Amino acid sequence: MNHALLILTLLIAPLIGFLFNGLRFRSHNAYLAGAVATGASAISFLCSVTLWTKLVSLPVENRVLETKFFEWIAVGTLKIPFGFVVDQISIIMILIITGVGSLIHLFSIGYMSHDERPSKFFAYLNLFLFNMLVLVLGDNMLMTFVGWEGVGLCSYLLIGFWFTDPAKAAAGMKAFVTNRIGDAGFLIGMFILFFTFGTLDYSDLAAVVPKVAELGWTGPVTMACLFLFLGAAGKSAQIPLYVWLPDAMAGPTPVSALIHAATMVTAGVYLFVRLSAVLVLAPHAMEVIAWTGALTALMAATIGITQWDIKKILAYSTVSQLGYMFMAVGVGAFPAAQFHLMTHAFFKALMFLGSGSVIHAMHEEQDIRKMGGLKKYLPVTYITFLMGWLAIIGIPPFAGFFSKDEILWQAWSSPHGSKGLWAIGAITAACTAFYMTRLMALTFWGKSRVSPDVHPHESPPTMAIPLIVLGILSVIGGWIGIPHVIGEVLPGHPPNIFAHWLEPVVAKVEAGHGSAVMEWSLMGFSVGLAGIFAWLAYDFYVRVPSRPKAVAAALGPAYRLVENKYFVDEFYFGKIINPLVEASKAIWLYIDVNFIDKATYFAGDLVSGLAQLVKTIQNGKTQSYALYMALGVVIIMTVVLSS
Amino acid sequence: MLDTEALMRIGLGHYIALSGIIFSFGMIAVMMRKNVIVMLMGVELMLNAVNLSFVAFAKEAGNLNGHIMVFFVMTIAAAEAGVGLALAVAIYKKFHEVNIRFFEQLKG
Amino acid sequence: MMMEAIAFYMLAGFLIFFSYKVISVPNPLHSALYLVLTMLGLASAFFNLGAQFIAGVQVIVYAGAVMVLFVMVLMLFDLKTEIRSFSRGLISGALKVMSAALIAGLALGGARSSVTVLDAPAGAAVPGDVTRQLGILLYTKYLFAFEILGILLLAVAVGVVAVSRMKGGTHARH
Amino acid sequence: MEIQFKLVDFLLVSPAVALFIFSCIPLLIKVLRGNVEQNSFATLIWGYMGIIIAAGLTVATMGSNRTAFEGALVFDGLSGFTGLVLLFVAAVSLTFARDSESTNDKQFTENMFLMLNCVVGMLTMAWANDLIVVFVGLELFSLCLYMMIALSLEQRTSKEAAFKYFILGSFASALMLYGISFIYGTVGSTYLPDMISAAPNLLATNRLFLFGFVLLLVGVCFKVAIFPFHAWAPDVYQGSPTPLTSFMATAVKAVSLAFFLRLVASQAFSVERFWPFVDVLQWLAVLTILVGNVGAFRQKSLKRMMAYSSIAHSGYVLIGLIAAGIGGASMLGAGGVMFYIFSYSIMTIGAFGVLHLLETRADSDLTFEDLRGLGRDKPWLALAMTILLLSLTGIPPTLGFWGKFFIFSAAVKQGLVWLAIWGVVGSIISVYYYLRPIVAMYMEEPTAGRYTFELRPLSYFAVLFLALLTMAFGLASEPVYQAVLASVSKVF
C-alpha cells in the first residue's frame, strides 16, 4: 500500500464511520455504532502505525510522506492543494490521535450504552477524528485551518450533545464562539504570512522564512505569530480565551477525554511546533507566548485547587498543562512541548476516562464532596487513576515527570527562558500536586460520603481496557524522552529518542546554558515540591478533613477570588458580552429602526406634509384659483422684467 | 414732472393704459365678486378691454387682423355669455341663488 | 389735438367710472346696466380708433343682445341686492386687487418702455374701406376660422339647449 | 381684391369638415324624429365613422407640409400627428361616454355632437398658424368641454366642475387674449411665422412683446395645468364625468402642448433677455412635478389622484419643452415631448377608462377601497389597470418608461440635469400613489361581491386594447419615436 492510499484510508475511515452512524442517527444500538466507530478509529490507527513504519524506514533527513489529492483553492498566486503530509511531527500526532482515540471510542461503547442517541455520538466522534487528522496532516496552514475549524465544530456538537439542557447547549456555543475569536486571529496570522512569504505551505514556509530572517526584518512575522497565538489560545484554552474549556465539560466524559484533553486542545501547541521555523524569528512573540503559557498554567492550577466538580478540576488541570506546553513553545523547547503534549494525552485521557468511570459508577454524580473511599468499589479505575495522578504530579519515572521536567529545565536554561518562568512553572507544579492529590483524596481515599441510594460498581471491560492501556502508557510513555542527564546515569544510556526524532523538523534554538548539576538539583527541587504539596493535600483532605475550611476561611477574599475563577467569566459576560448584546439592541433600535427608518419615514412625512400644504392651497374656491393665476402672472413678469 | 405734452398727445399708450385699467377691473370682478353673473360680467369686461387694445394696436399696425380678432372675440364672448348664463340658470335652479360659494365641494 | 385729448380723457373717465361701478355696485342688475354703459363707451372708443364696423357690432351685439341676455337672466332670478357681494379675506382680497393692478401696471409699463411702438405716428395707414377689407379677410385668410366660429355658435346653441333641458335646467321635462 | 377659394384648402381641412358633418347627422336624425333619443349605439357608429374618415383624411394629408387659407393653417407633421392622437383619444372617449352612467342618457347625441366638435376645435388649434385661428379653435373646444361637463347626469359636482372650468378657462383665455393683443401690437401681425421670426429680436428689445409672449404661454400653461395655473385641474377632473375627464386630460393637453411646441420652436428661449423666463419655466416644471406628485400622494379619490398625477406629467413634458426650446439638440426635446404626449394619452385614457368601467352610478367617485377585490373579480381588468399604472410610473418595458426616458434624455443632453433629477424625485414619490391601487386590487382583503356586474364590452375591450398598446409600444417604441421625430422635424 502506498502512502497516499494509506493517508486516504486513514482519513476516510472515520469519515465513513461518521456517515454510517450519521445516517442511522436514530438507532439506539450503541454496540453496533460503537463497533463501527471504534473499528474506523482502529483502522486509522493501523494506518498510522503503518505510516510510522514507512517513515522510520526513510532516511532521517527526508522523512516526509506527502500526498496532494487535488487542488483545493487556486486563485492568483494562492494555490492551496488538498494535500497531506506525514512527517516526524504529524506522525506523533496521528499516533496519539488514533491510538488514544481508539481507546476512547472503545471506552465510549460502555459509557454511552444507555444513551438515547449513541449513533449520533459516535458519528460526531468519528467526524472529530477526521477533522483532527486533517488538522495535523494538512500540508499547509489552510488545511490545518480546515481541521482547526472542523474540530471546533465537532467540539461544539459534542459539548452540546445533551442539548436539552440549556446550560450544555450554551457551553457548546461558548466553546465555538471563543474558538472563533481565536480563528479570526489565525486567519489574520495566515494573511500576514501569506503576504509576507507568499505561501501558506509548511515546507515552503520553512524554506522561505530563513531567507527573510537574513534581512532582519521580523515585524510582520512577530505580528503573524501573535495573531496565530491568538488562534492557538482559543483552541488550546490559554489566557484570555481559556474560559470555554471548563464549561466544555458539559459534554460526555469521553469527549472531554478525547477532545478537551488529549487531542484538540493541543492543536495550538502542534501549530507552533509545526511553525517553529517561523516562530523563532519572532522572539518577542515567543516571550509573549511563554509568559502567557506560564500565567495560564498558574492561574488554572490555582483555580483547580478550589473546584469541587471532578471534571472541572481535570479541565483546569488541562488548561494548566497546556500552559506548560505553551511555556515550552515560548522558550523554544519545541520537542519538549510536543513531548508533554504526548504524555499529557496519555495521562489526562486516562484521568478523564477514569473520572468518566467514576461518574458512570456514581450515576452521573460529579461532585467530589459526595464521593470518597471509592477505591474499594472501583479497583481498576482506582489503580489506573493512581497512575495518572503520579504522572501528572511529576513523580519519576511516570510519564509526566520527564516531560514536565524537561519543560521546567528549558524554561530555566533556554536563552528565551528565564528564572521567572521557571519559578511560575515550579509553583504550578506544586499546585498541581496539591489539587490532584486533593482530587484523589476526596474521590478514592478517606471515608465514603456517597449517598446511600447510590451503589458504585466497577465499569464493564470495554471501559476498563482503555483505562488499563492508558495507565500503562502513563507509566512508560515518558521513557522515550529521557533527558540527557538522566540517560547518562541510567543503564544502557537510553537516549532522548523523542527529541532526536523531532530534531530534523523543528527549529533549533541555541542550547541552554546550564550545568548538569543545576539540572539535577532543579529536578530534585520540583519533585520534592510536588511531593511536599501532595502530602500537604493528603494531610488536608484525608487526615484532617476540617482543615481546608479553616484555611479557606483564613484566606478569605483571596480564596473566594480563586473559588470563583477570578471572576473572569463574570467579567466577560458582565463587561463584554452583555454590553455587546445591549449595544446591539440599541444599535438596532436607535440606528436601524429609529434613525434610518425614521429618515425614510421623514421623507415620507415630508411629502405628506407637503401634500397637506397642496391640499390646503387647493381650497376649492374658484376665485382663489384665479388669484393663483394672477399672482403667477405677476410673479413671472416681475422676475422676467426685473432682470 | 408731468409731461403735459405727452399727456395731451393722445396715442396708443393712452388706449393701452385704458384697456389695462378696464382689464384689471374685470379681473377684480372675476376674483372678488361672489355673484356668478357679475363674475361673468367681469369676464366680459376683460374681453372688452382686450378688444380695445386690439383695435388700438390695429390702428397702430395699420392692418385689419386686429379688427378680425375683435370680431371673433365679440362673437366668442357672446357665446361664452350664453354658456355661462345657461350654467348660471342651472345653478339657480338648484340653489335659488347664484353665489360662487356653493361651489366649494371639490377641493383638497 | 387738444380736443382729441379732452375727448379721450372724458371717455376714459367715463369708462373707468362705469367699469368701476360694474364691479362695485352690490346689485347685479345695476352692474349689468353699468356694463352696458361701459360697452357703449368702448364702442365710441372703437369709433375713435377708426373701427367703425367693430363699433357698430359692439353696440348691436354686445350692448344690445348680450346685455339683454344678462339682464333677462338677472330678471329671471329676481335677485335682491347682495349683502355680501365680495369674497371674504382681507389678505386674499388685497392680493387680488394688487395682482390685478400689477397686471395693468405691467401692461402700461411695458407699453411705456416699448418706445418704438409708442412713438410711432398714431393712425398710420388704415385702409379706407375698413369694412370691405374686413370682409375680404374674413372670406380668405380667416375663412376657416370664420366657419369654426359658426360651428362654435352652433355647438353653443345645441349645448345650451341641452344643458337647459337637463334635470334642473330651465326647460327640464322632469 | 378677388376672393378665391382654393379647393386644396378645403381638402386639407376636410377632416374637420367630416367630423362636423358626422357630428350633425345623428343630431339631425334625433331632431327629425321628434327629438327622441335614438339608439346610442347607432349614434356611436356615426361618431366612429366621422372619426375614422377624419383620421383617414388626416393620414392622407399628412406630410404634405402645406399651408392653407393664405397661411392661416399649416399642415405639417406636428399637426398631423397631433390630429391623429386627438382622433384616437376622441374615439376611445366616445366609447367610454357611450358606456358611462353619467353621459349615456337621453342626451348622448348632444354629447357626441359636442365631443366631435370639440375635436374640430382641437384640430383647428393643431393646424393653426395664426393666433386668431388658435384662439378660435381654443375657444371652440373649451366651450364644448364646459357644456359637456355640465351635461353630466351627475348633478352637483359636475355643475361645479363645469362652472369652475368655465370661469377659470374664460379668465385664462382673457389673459391669453390680452397677451395676443400685445403680440399683435408689437409684431403687427397675428401670423405665427411672423411672430416666430420677430420673436428673438423683439424679446430682446420690447417689453410689451415679452409680456405678451408670457401671457400667451400662460394661456397654454393653463390648459396644460402647469403650476400655478393648475388649480382647476383636480377639481374639474374629479367633478367631470369620467369619460370626459379622460378626454380632457389627454386631448386638451395634447393639443395645447403641440401648440406650446410651436411656440418654443421660435427660439425665443435662446434670447438672452428671455433667459429669466426660461429659468422661471424650469422652476415651474419642478414645482409642477412636485405639486402634482405631492398632491396625489394623499388623495382618496382615484380620479383626483389621477388628476394630480396628470399635473405631474405636465411637469415632465415641460422639461422636454424647455429642452426643446433652448436649442442645441432641440429634436430630442421635441421628440420627447411628442412621444410623451402619445404615451401619456394612451396610459391616462386607459387608466380613466378602468375607473369609468367600475363606476356604477352617475355620481360614483371611486376611492382606493373601491378597488378591493378587483384582482379576484375582474382579473383582466385589474391586469390592464396594473399595466397602465406601471406605465404611468415609468417601469420598463412599458410605454411610460420610454416617455420618461426620452424626456430625461433630452434634459440630460441639454444640460438640464437638475430638472431631470427633480423629475426622478417626482417619479419616486409617484411610485407610492401609483402602487396603491395595485395594492388595493390585489393585496387588500376584498369585499364580497362588489364587482359582480358585467363590464360594458366596448369600453372593456378599449381598455384592454390600451393596456396592450402600452405594452406593445413599450416593447417596440422605435417606430413611434421615429414617427414622432418625423412629425417635429419640420417645425424644428
Added chain:
Amino acid sequence: MLLTTLIFLPVVFALVVAALPEEKWVRPVSFVLSLGHFAATCLLFWRFNPASSALQLVEKHAWVPTFGVNYFVGIDGISFWLVILSAFLTPLAVLGSWTAIEKKVRAFHICLFLLLSATMGTFLAVDAILFYAFFEASLIPMYLMIGVWGGSRRLYATMKFFIYTMAGSLFMLLAIIALIFMTQEQMGQMSASVLDFYNLDVPFVAGDFLNTQTLLFFAFSLAFAIKVPMFPVHTWLPDAHVEAPTPGSVILAAVMLKMGTYGFMRFVLPIFPEASEYFAWFFMLLGVVGIVYGALVAMVQPDIKKLVAYSSVSHMGYVMLGLFAMNLYGTTGGYYQMLNHGISTGALFLLVGMIYERTHTRQISEYGGLAKAAPIYTIAFLIVTFSSIAVPLTNGFIGEFLILLGTFEANRWFAGVAVLGVILGAVYMLWAVKRIFFGPRGKALGHYEEESLDINGREIAVLIPLVILIFWMGLFPSDFLNWSKASLDNLVQNRTHYELKLEE
C-alpha cells in the same frame, strides 16, 4: 438563440401556467417546467467556453436605434453562475412552496416565472437600457409576491421595497442616459451597449466631488447599493424578507440581491475605474460597517427571518468588501460569496419557511428543543448554518477566506475589522440555533409529538441539492471558479482599461 430562449422561456411558461385548466395542476406543471428551464440553462455548460473572458453567445438586435439601444444579450464568466443560480433555485422555490402558498396558486407561479425571466434578462443583458428594463421589471413580480402572499405587514414591506429600489435605479437611469450621450460625443454615435461604455473616457478629477465620473459613479452605486443592500440603505431588506412568502424570500435573497453586486461588477467597477478606486475605501468602509452592523443587529433579532435577513446584510457586506478590494482574491471571493450567499441564505429561508408552516411563528423565543422534535430538519439547518458562518469545507468558507485575504491585501485595517464578522457570524447564528433547537421544548412546539415536526420527503428533496452544493462548492471551488476565472482575471487586471471582446 440560447440566451433569448433562456430569458423568454419563462414567459412562455407563465402563459402555459395561466392557461392550465385546473389549479391543482399548477404546482406539478410549474415544477416540471422550471426544471426544464434549468435543464435548458445547463446547456450553457456545453455552449459556454470558460477559457475565454469574452462575451459569448451574443445576440444583438436593434431595439431603439435612435439612442443606440439594442436587444443585446451575451454571457461571460461573471454572469454565467448567476444565470445558473437563478435557474437552479426556481424549481426549488416551486417545490419549497408546495404547501406554503395556499391562495392564488396560479398567479403565484406566473409571478415566479416572470421573475425568473426578469432575473435572467438582468444577468444576460449587455445593453444598459435593456439591463435597466429587466432590472426594474424584476421588481414587479417580487412586489406582487410580497404584497399578495406576504405576512401581516406585507403592504408596508412591499411598498418600502419597491420605493427604495426604484429610488435608486431612477438615478441610474439618468446616469445611463448621460453615458449614452457620452458615447455619442466620444464615438460619434449613440450606444447604450456596455461594451461601448467600457471604452468611454469618463472625465475624472480626483478630490473634486462634482465631476462627471464621480457623479455617475454614485448614481450607479446608489442603485446597486440599495439593491445589495449596503448599510445604510438596507432597511428595506429585513421588512421585505420578513413579510415575503418563503419562495419570495428565497429568490429575493438568493438572486435579486445579486443584481446589485452584479451591477457593481458589470457597470461600476469597469466603467468608472478611477472613481471606483478613489472611493474604494468608502465602499469598503460601508462593507465593513455592514458586516459588523448586520451581524450585531442580527444577533438581537427576535424573529428568525429578520435574523436571516440581517445576516444577509452582513454577508453582502463581505461581497462588497471583496469587490472593492479590487484585487483578484477579493473579487474572486466576492463573486464566490455571491453564489454562496445564494445557496446558503436561500436554504435558510426555505428552512425557516418549512418550520413556519408547521408552527406558524417565527419568534425565536417561542422555540426551543426543536432538535428533538425535528432531527432531520435540525441536521439540515445546522449544515446550512455552518455554511453561513463559513466553516471550512463548506462553500461559505472559500468566499469569506478569499474576501478577507483580498481585503487584507488592500487594507489590513478593514480586514481586521471584517474578521470580527467571522466571530459575530458564529455568535448570532449559533445563538439562534441554541435558542431554537436546543434547550427545553418551546411554546411553539406545543402539542407536537416527538419528531412529528420533522420535514417530509418533499422538503428533504428541496434541501438535498442545496446541501450537496454547499459541500461541493466548499470542497471543489475550482469546479465553479474555473468557469469564471478568465472573466474575473480580466476584470481585475484590466480594470482601468476594461474591455469585453465578443466571441466569434
